Amino acid sequence: xxxxxxxxxxxFAEKPKVPxxxxxxxxxxxxxxxxxxxxxxxxxxxxxxxVAAPSPKLDTPAIQKLAExxxxxxxxxxxxxxxxxxxxxxxxxxxxxxGNREFINPEGKKFTVSLSNTCMECHSNKTQFCDQCHNFxxxxxxxxxxxxxKEQKVAQGGAK
Numbered sequence: 001x002x003x004x005x006x007x008x009x010x011x012f013a014e015k016p017k018v019p020x021x022x023x024x025x026x027x028x029x030x031x032x033x034x035x036x037x038x039x040x041x042x043x044x045x046x047x048x049x050x051v052a053a054p055s056p057k058l059d060t061p062a063i064q065k066l067a068e069x070x071x072x073x074x075x076x077x078x079x080x081x082x083x084x085x086x087x088x089x090x091x092x093x094x095x096x097x098x099g100n101r102e103f104i105n106p107e108g109k110k111f112t113v114s115l116s117n118t119c120m121e122c123h124s125n126k127t128q129f130c131d132q133c134h135n136f137x138x139x140x141x142x143x144x145x146x147x148x149x150k151e152q153k154v155a156q157g158g159a160k
Contacts, residue, residue, distance in 0.1 A: 057125060060123065
């Protein structure tokens with residue numbers, strides 16, 4: 001009964017065999033080709049090009065003054081590259097909510113929890129150190145709304 005249907009006269013008839021045909025197939029394919037061409041066109045100029053990741057400059061005067069064995073960050077470099085933002089958020093929470101201004105790293109060394117006075121003390125070249133990587137990955141951290149970087153000059157105001 002599946003191959004039959006009831007027609008308008010009430011009788012059952014065979015289902016007609018209608019050949020499946022794409023009308024205007026060439027126009028459909030042409031339209032798809034143009035669509036995909038437009039979608040892919042912004043990607044094509046950079047396809048296969050490799051942009052080297054920036055290498056932050058660590059040769060600041062503050063770092064150069066330190067003895068060789070004391071030239072270490074609060075945490076190892078691979079950890080800082082991957083997790084520094086989460087660490088800064090944790091520091092902020094510890095200071096603001098708990099009043100805890102001391103950080104002890106896995107080696108047992110104590111540091112003051114402060115972006116401006118701990119991190120920026122050594123990494124004072126914000127444009128070469130911070131901004132270079134943040135621009136590469138297209139992020140805009142909100143740290144600098146409250147914290148002044150060491151490079152920034154504060155306007156000296158005075159009454160005349």
